[in-house]
Amino acid sequence: MAASESMTAAVLTGYGEPPTVQRRPRPTPATGQVLVRVSAAPITPLDLLCASGGSYLGPPALPYVPGVQGVGTLADGSGVWFPTHAGLAPGDGGLAGYAAVAVADLVPLPDGVDHRLIAALGYSAVAAWSALTLRGGLRPGEDVLILGASGTVGQAGVQIARLVGARRITAAARSAAAAERLRALGADAVVPLRADDDVPGLADRLREAAGGPVDLVLDPLFGVPAAAALRVLRPGGRLVNLGSSAGATAPIDSATLRGGSLRVLGYTNNELTGQQRAAALVAIAGHAHAGRLTVDHQVRPLDEVAAAWQAQADGTAGARIVVTLV
Structure with a gap:
């Protein structure tokens, strides 16, 4: 050969x-x-x-x-x-x-864009972008909570929420070292996630950091963090789940769901059409090239x-x- x-x-x-x-x-x-x-x-x-x-x-x-x-x-x-x-x-x-x-x-891709950064963003940023906008229906002026924010999806989610026009963004992450980085990326507050968190206690900490209820939760974790985040949603709020790194099941109670008329939405990149995926990537690449999006x-x-x-x-x-x- x-x-x-x-x-x-x-x-x-x-x-x-x-x-x-x-x-x-x-x-x-x-x-x-x-x-x-x-x-x-x-x-x-x-x-x-x-x-x-x-x-x-x-x-x-x-x-x-x-x-x-x-x-x-x-x-x-x-x-x-x-x-x-x-x-x-x-x-x-x-x-x-x-x-x-x-x-x-x-x-x-735009001429001169960093191919390594686009590779790092890739499908993870597509998931964050589409889960927030297409599935979650994020609107300017809404308050957002990003769980698992130190990961690639979470980092992208914090910045994308800001780009879309979120009013206040609260991030939650297990890595205490991530707090400063997440604030630099656009988070207004960062809540540490702990291995011994229970649902009521974590919900109280998330609500305090968010300054009250939120409209939309981006959740790549599920488990206890998702159940706690549901208690922080205002009536009619949405939680979009796209992962289960904190647990395959979550202790969600019916009263929380029904009392707030909440929506729990599943998301996967597999549901995107080729046109939707391309549109997300074009937007992501444009923001990355302009220095507005990184991971x-x-x-x-x-x-x-x-x-x-x-x-x-x-x-x-x-x-x-x-x-x-x-």
Whole structure:
């Protein structure tokens, strides 16, 4: 295989194991596809889930190149964000020098935008944007509570709520060190989440920090934090859930739901149309390019992908890891 016909890629050869760097044939685009030279791709929770072999869709065929999203350039030098089905369906993903992507799935990026930042934002920012605006119906002047705010979705959510015009934004996070960072990103108040929190006590602390009831809760946690947050919603308020990192179930009581005529809404990126996803990404990229939207992230070269993958899997990375390919 000639060097010009091959590329370097992260390749998964065993479930639950980090990928290794290998030479692979450069993909040949099928009808309706185009070749993207990948510049950066994140390691995401979905990548880790698929690679574990325990995904609800079943174990993917090995070997394959992971990476459910990426950022790169077309032959004319224009920048694009792209999704892949790596780990979800047969085919390779974004953690490689090149990716064959459906033309209809490409999202154009502003000239000069930081590809590493767009990779870090990616689907997480899309989830925050769409959960707040499309699913949650956030309107200017409303008060917002962001749970799990130190994570990528939460950080993006704080800034997006401010961009949309929220009046007051309260953030809640387990990391005490995150408080200063979240205030810098736009949070008016930050509430520490504790392992021994109970629903009434946490609800009191959230309500005090928020200065009263809130209109909308962005919840990537569920569990006790979600149940407490429901008690802070004003009548007719909405909680949008998009994760369960604090618990698969939550001790929600009927009286709270009925008494406030509250709405608990589930959200997943899978419900978005291609047009909705592209519109969210165009808005996100525009704000990022203008310096109005960012998230904490680490940048690692491809030759460190095994260590980076393990750090993300162990939860020791401290931030979203973005792998650079060029």
